[in-house]
Amino acid sequence: MLRFLARRLALAVPTLIIASMIIFALQQLLPGDTATALSGEERDPEVIAFIRAKYHLDRSLPVRYAYWAGGVLQGDLGESIRLQKPVLELVREKLPVTLELACLAMLVALVIGVPMGILSAVRPGTWIDGLANGVALWGLSVPNFWLGILMILLFSVQLGWLPASGYVPPGESLTENLRSMAMPAFVLGNAIAAVMMRHTRAAMLGVLQSDYVRTARAKGVPTARVVLRHALPNAAIPIITLGALEFGQLLSGAVLTEQVFSVPGFGKLMVDAVFNRDFATVQGVVICTATTYILLNLAADLASALVNPKLRRA
Amino acid sequence: MSEAGLSTAAEMAAPPVAALPPEPGALRAFWRRFSRRRGALAGLVVVVLLGILALGAAWIAPFDPTATDWGAVRAAPTLTHLFGTDEVGRDVLSRIVYGTRASLGAGLTSVALAVALGLPLGMLAGYAGGVIDGAIMRLTDALLAIPFLILAIALAAFLGPSLTNAMVAIGLSATSIFVRLTRAQVQAAAAEDFVEAARAVGNPPWRIALHHILPNIVPAILVQATLTIAAAIIAEASLSFLGLGQQPPEPSWGSMLNTAKNFLDQAPWMAIWPGLSIFLAVLAFNLVGDGLRDALDPRERR
Amino acid sequence: MTASPPLLDVRDLAVAFDTESGTVRAVNGVSYTLREGETLGIVGESGSGKSVHVLAMLGLVPRPPGRITGGQVLFRGRDPEGHDQARDLLAMPERHLRRVRGAEIGMVFQDPMSSLNPAMTVAAQIAEPLRLHLGLGAREARARARDLLDLVRIPDASRRLDHYPHEFSGGQRQRVMIAIGLACRPKLLIADEATTALDVTVQAEIVALVQELKREIGMAIVWITHDLGVVAGIADTVQVMYAGRIVERGPVDAVFSDPRNAYTLGLLRSLPDLSRDRAGRQRLRQIEGSPPDMRHPPPGDPFAPRNPFATPRCRTEAPPLAQVEGSVPGHLAAAWYDLPALLAAGAGR
Numbered sequence: 028m029l030r031f032l033a034r035r036l037a038l039a040v041p042t043l044i045i046a047s048m049i050i051f052a053l054q055q056l057l058p059g060d061t062a063t064a065l066s067g068e069e070r071d072p073e074v075i076a077f078i079r080a081k082y083h084l085d086r087s088l089p090v091r092y093a094y095w096a097g098g099v100l101q102g103d104l105g106e107s108i109r110l111q112k113p114v115l116e117l118v119r120e121k122l123p124v125t126l127e128l129a130c131l132a133m134l135v136a137l138v139i140g141v142p143m144g145i146l147s148a149v150r151p152g153t154w155i156d157g158l159a160n161g162v163a164l165w166g167l168s169v170p171n172f173w174l175g176i177l178m179i180l181l182f183s184v185q186l187g188w189l190p191a192s193g194y195v196p197p198g199e200s201l202t203e204n205l206r207s208m209a210m211p212a213f214v215l216g217n218a219i220a221a222v223m224m225r226h227t228r229a230a231m232l233g234v235l236q237s238d239y240v241r242t243a244r245a246k247g248v249p250t251a252r253v254v255l256r257h258a259l260p261n262a263a264i265p266i267i268t269l270g271a272l273e274f275g276q277l278l279s280g281a282v283l284t285e286q287v288f289s290v291p292g293f294g295k296l297m298v299d300a301v302f303n304r305d306f307a308t309v310q311g312v313v314i315c316t317a318t319t320y321i322l323l324n325l326a327a328d329l330a331s332a333l334v335n336p337k338l339r340r341a
Numbered sequence: 342m343s344e345a346g347l348s349t350a351a352e353m354a355a356p357p358v359a360a361l362p363p364e365p366g367a368l369r370a371f372w373r374r375f376s377r378r379r380g381a382l383a384g385l386v387v388v389v390l391l392g393i394l395a396l397g398a399a400w401i402a403p404f405d406p407t408a409t410d411w412g413a414v415r416a417a418p419t420l421t422h423l424f425g426t427d428e429v430g431r432d433v434l435s436r437i438v439y440g441t442r443a444s445l446g447a448g449l450t451s452v453a454l455a456v457a458l459g460l461p462l463g464m465l466a467g468y469a470g471g472v473i474d475g476a477i478m479r480l481t482d483a484l485l486a487i488p489f490l491i492l493a494i495a496l497a498a499f500l501g502p503s504l505t506n507a508m509v510a511i512g513l514s515a516t517s518i519f520v521r522l523t524r525a526q527v528q529a530a531a532a533e534d535f536v537e538a539a540r541a542v543g544n545p546p547w548r549i550a551l552h553h554i555l556p557n558i559v560p561a562i563l564v565q566a567t568l569t570i571a572a573a574i575i576a577e578a579s580l581s582f583l584g585l586g587q588q589p590p591e592p593s594w595g596s597m598l599n600t601a602k603n604f605l606d607q608a609p610w611m612a613i614w615p616g617l618s619i620f621l622a623v624l625a626f627n628l629v630g631d632g633l634r635d636a637l638d639p640r641e642r643r
Numbered sequence: 644m645t646a647s648p649p650l651l652d653v654r655d656l657a658v659a660f661d662t663e664s665g666t667v668r669a670v671n672g673v674s675y676t677l678r679e680g681e682t683l684g685i686v687g688e689s690g691s692g693k694s695v696h697v698l699a700m701l702g703l704v705p706r707p708p709g710r711i712t713g714g715q716v717l718f719r720g721r722d723p724e725g726h727d728q729a730r731d732l733l734a735m736p737e738r739h740l741r742r743v744r745g746a747e748i749g750m751v752f753q754d755p756m757s758s759l760n761p762a763m764t765v766a767a768q769i770a771e772p773l774r775l776h777l778g779l780g781a782r783e784a785r786a787r788a789r790d791l792l793d794l795v796r797i798p799d800a801s802r803r804l805d806h807y808p809h810e811f812s813g814g815q816r817q818r819v820m821i822a823i824g825l826a827c828r829p830k831l832l833i834a835d836e837a838t839t840a841l842d843v844t845v846q847a848e849i850v851a852l853v854q855e856l857k858r859e860i861g862m863a864i865v866w867i868t869h870d871l872g873v874v875a876g877i878a879d880t881v882q883v884m885y886a887g888r889i890v891e892r893g894p895v896d897a898v899f900s901d902p903r904n905a906y907t908l909g910l911l912r913s914l915p916d917l918s919r920d921r922a923g924r925q926r927l928r929q930i931e932g933s934p935p936d937m938r939h940p941p942p943g944d945p946f947a948p949r950n951p952f953a954t955p956r957c958r959t960e961a962p963p964l965a966q967v968e969g970s971v972p973g974h975l976a977a978a979w980y981d982l983p984a985l986l987a988a989g990a991g992r
Contacts, residue, residue: 038482045483056499066647152707164380164631168624170575172582173616176602183604236705238757244703245752246772246823249738260762279490283579287602297491298583301498313495317486336762337805 105307125292135216143226166221271327406518443585443618463523506568656714684878749824755816893974
C-alpha cells in the first residue's frame, strides 16, 4: 500500500507544480503593463512600485515564477491590494465556510445519490430505475444558481421558512448555522447527487453481474445481504475515486451557490476579487483550490486502498 | 491446430481492410437505436428548435431585445409581453430568444475549441507515448486539478469579462477532457488487430492514426462533445450570471438571472424564464448525448 | 436401480432468454432423474443449455432477460418441518428456494478467480452459509470453516482463514469454492465447469479431491463440463446435451463404447485418445459447422445440418429420447438413424 501511495504522491507533486505554473502564467494574460494592471483600480505610483518590486517584474518570467513559488511554499500568497490584507489570511478566514458547505453538500449527494444508484442497479428497467435516472438527469441539467433562486422564491419569499442569505458561524449557533446552510448545501449537493447516482448505478450493475455475486446467491444469501455485503464493498472503490473527482465540481458549484445565497466563502471571495481586479487574491484562491483538490484525490486513493484488500496487504 | 495457425498468418499478411468502412445499413441501424429512445428524440427536437430560435431570432423575437420601455418596468406577463418585462422595461421573451445565441454559440464554440486542441494532443499522447505522453498527461492533470469553473473564472478575470473570453476560457478548461478521452481511445484502438495488421504491412504512423484510428474514436468523441456542450452551456450561463460573460445590455440567460435575483419578490417571472431556458437547453443536449452513447456503444445495450 | 424415489426429477424444463433480436430458446424440454449418491456428468458445448438449465432450476438465471417457460424440478429435500419430501423448486417462493441453495444443493462455479468475493476473507465466505442455514454463531462457524479448509486439503488452514482470495492459487481457490459448496453437507453438489479454468495438473487434483469427498460424504454430484475425459473419470451416468436438448444419456461405459447419437460420436472423436497405439490411431476430428441459431432453431433434429449421417426425416421431425435397442437399460438416445449400422457400412469415415 505504501508503494501505491508513494506512486500517487509522486504523480501529485509535478501536477501541483504545473498547476501553479499555469496559475502564475495567468498574469501574463493581463493587457498592458503588468504592474499597473495588478495594482487594480488604485493606480497609485507607490503601489505600482511596490508590486513591481514584490513580483520582481524587471526579471525574466522563470525567475519571477521561482520567487513567487518560493513565497507560496512559505505561505506567502501575496497581498490583497484592495483589502490591505495578506491573501493567506483571507483564505484562512473563508476556507472553513466553503469546506463546511462542500462537506454538507457531499453528504446530501451521498445520501441521495448512493441509495438511488443501488436501487436502480438492483432493479434495472423498472419504474424505480426510471425515476432515479430522471432525477439524475434533472440534477445534471438544472443550473444550480437557478435552483437556488427558485428555492429562495419558495422557502424564503413565499413561505419564509429559511433565510435567503447570510451565514451564521457554527460557533455562534449551530441551528442557525444549519438553517443558513440548508438551501446552499441542498442546491450544491443536488448536481453531485446525480453524478454519484450514475457512478453508483454503473459500478453496482457491473458488480451485480459478477461471478462472486452469483456465488453468494448460490449460497442462499438473501438479496439485501447480497447487495449490501457482497456487492457494495466491491463497488465502493470506483464510487469513492469518482466521488473524489466530483469535489472539483463541488468547488466550482460552491462559487455560484455562495454568490446566490451570499455565503461569505471561498467562491464569494474569488468573485469579489475578480470584480475588484484583486488578482493576487484570485491566484491565491485558485492555487488553494487546486491544492485542496489534489489532496482530496490523494485521500480518496488512500480510502480506496483501505477498502481494497489487494492494496491493503501489498 | 497447425492449419489454424497458418490461416492467421495468412490474414496478417493480407492487405488490411479499411478500418470499418461505414456499412450502408450502419447509419440506419444507428438511427433505429437512437430513435427508439423517446428522451433522446425529444432532446433532438429541442436542440433543433433552439437552433432555429438562435438563427431566426431577428424574425421570431417580438421586440428589440435591448429596447427599453420606461413605461413598462418589471411588468407582469401580458399578451404584449408574454414573459413580462425586466427592470428597465425590456421584453423578456425577446431577450430569451436572442439569449439562445449566446448560449448555443458559447456551447458550440467552446467545445469546438476544446476538441480542436484536445483531439490532436490526445492522439499525439496516445500514439507517441513515452516522454511526450508523460508531458501532455501531466499538463492535463494540472488543468484538471483546477476545477472547470474556477479556471474559467480565473481566465475570464485575467482576460477581461466578455462573451468571447468566456468561450475561450470554457474551451480551454474543457480541453483536458478531450485529451484524456482521445488518448485512452487511441491506446485502445492501437491494440486492435486491424491496427496491428496495418502496422505490419508498413503503413506510416500518421496514416494509421488518420485512416485507421481516427474513424474508430469518432463515436466516443461525438458523445463526449455533446455532453460537454451541455456543461459548456451551464458554464457560460454561470459566467454570465457572475457578470463575467455576456455584458449588458446584450442578452444572455445567465446575466438575466443575475439581475432577476435582485427582484425576486417583485418580479419572479424575470427569474423563471431564463432559468427554464438554460435547464431545457442543457437537458436537451444531455438527452441527445445519452442517446448517442447508448446507440453507439453496443455494450450499453441490454 | 432402487425403487426409492429419485433425489432430483427434472421434467420437461424449458428456459428462454428475451433479447433485442428475438427470443433465444436455450433449454427445450429437458427431463432426467438423479438418484441419491449418483454422479451425473452433463456434456455439451457452450450454448447447449447444460449450465443454463441448472442455474434456472436454482433460480440463478437473471430475470429478465431469462425466463423459465415450462417444466417441473422435483427435489427431495427437507421441507420446513424437516421431513424429506419432493418439492418443485420452480414453484417455490424465492425465500424457500434460498434455503435450498447452499444448504441442500451446493454449487461450484467455473472460474475460481472471479467466483470468490475479492473483498471478503475466505473464512467469512465459507462461514456465511453455515451461519445462514445452520444458524451457527460466529465462533462455531469459524471453527467449521477451518475444518472445511482441512477437508479440501488446504494446508495450514487456521492461518489461511483470514486471507483474501487473491492470496490463494487458482487450484486452492477452487478448493475453497468446493468447501463453500459442501459447507452445509448438501445432498447434491453441482459443479459447473469446475475444472475448466484450471491447469491440467490442477484439474486432475480437483477431480481426485471431489471423488474422495464423495466417498467421505456421499452426496450426489452433477458435473457439468465440455471435457469428456473428466466425465469418464468421475461420472456414473453421462448425459450429452445439444441445442437445449438431451441427445443421449446412459451409463458412462455404454455411451462411450457404443454411442448412438452422431453428436456424441463427434464429441468422442474429437477427444485425443492416448491409449491407442500408433497403427490404430484415429485422426482427431472436429465437428464441422457451428451450433444452430437458437432464436430460429431449425425444424427437426437441431444437429441435422452438421450431421453427416442425417436422414431426410432428421430435417423435418425432432427425434424423441428413447431407450436404445440392444444396449443396457437406461441408455437413451435421440436419433432417427442407426449409428452402429451406418458406421459398420463405412459411412462418415
